[in-house]
Amino acid sequence: MEKQKRVTSRQEFEKKFLKPIEDYDAVKRSVETLKDVTTKNYYRVLPGYFLFLNENPDQVIEQRRKDIGSKNYEQAERYERKTMAYANILLSKGHSGRAVQGFIGRIQGFFANNSRRYSLDMRRLKLPKARKVQKYSPSNEEIRHLYTIADSSRDRLIIGLMYQNGLSPVDVSMLNVGDLPQEEWAYYEKSRSKTGEIWRGIVTPDIAYELNNYLKIRNNPSKEEALFVGRQGALDNQAISCLVSDLIDKSGLDGNSGFKPTSLRDAFEDALVEANVHPKIKEALMGHVSGIEHEYGGHNKLIAIVTEAMKKAYPFLTLNGLTRTSTEQTKELDQIKERLERMEVQMEELLKLIEEKPKS
Secondary structure, rough: OOOOOOOOOHHHHHHHOOOHHHHHHHHHHOOOOOHHHHHHHHHHHHHHHHHHOOOHHHHHHHHHHHHHHHOOHHHEEEEEEEHHHHHHHHHOOOHHHHHHHHHHHHHHHHHHHOOOOHHHOOOOOOOOOOOOOOOOOOHHHHHHHHHOOOOOOOHHHHHHHHHOOOOOOHHHHOEEHHHHHOOOOEEEEEEEEOOEEEEEOOOOOOHHHHHHHHHHHHHOOOOOOOEEEEOEOOOOOHHHHHHHHHHHHHHOHHOOOOOOOHHHHHHHHHHHOOOOOHHHHHHHHOOOOOOOHHHHHHHHHHHHHHHHHHHHHHHHOOOOOOOOOOOOHHHHHHHHHHHHHHHHHHHHHHHHHHHHHHOO
16 A cells, blocks of 8 residues: 655644644744745744644744733743643654754744743753664665655755765755756855855766756756756755655655665765765765865865765765766767777778789
């Protein structure tokens, strides 16, 4: 039996409260001064919280106003207690302390951005720093299986970028058409939305192949357009994550504990380690550090070093078993073929001259 498509918390929220989360005045106030990426994170995180409370955003803010004005201590701390309970539920579901802290930060922002008076005092909340669930790093064979399950160049390109360039779903969602070169082994860089650090990426033969196919299908869109789109427009962080999660389910690999979209980034890091890539270059490719070009004699030299590192790691990351012929290899083969054809013509002309030469 085919598995049902996963229902997101945003969809559950809209079904329960009868309109999208972004249509509530309290939510509009909470995101009006935020950047687009942070706003999308609010839309992703907050629905689950309001479903837990069984109250819509406007009801929550109205109740918070009443609670703050109450002389009853228990009533005044209603949402602090409920938010702590929600954090414990997230921890029990396997979220790491760091991830839960991110959720709580968005919830605190919702209250504080409506009014500073409504801010939650969460100082009593103690979250573990260690992961609740050990990360799962899929093997190259598993990623290749996932790659073959994808039935479009768009989805295969997403897998390629997450696995061979270490991008997270939010990084993928922020790409525009002009951000990626179409040539194999071309270098590119972009600021990570989460940390502001620069990640250095290399277009592998697999990425270049799927990118060119996908852009042809898109009828060569302008460089300013979002790279990944669906029927409803540009794919956001949640859409990318759900797309990859659905492919993991479809591939049958979901039985592996902890295999989730960000596992592709973990597998990329492990492949760099296996290929003995220098730790500082590995960090640059992962988007963990910036400014290391000063240690390598300038930007151009850094590009060369990063490119060579990726070529070294590529056999551990290939999605096509190293059978896809690169553009450079194709040119070399074409040149050899041309030389052979010229030699064949010259041999035929020589034989013809020999035959025509009169016998003495």
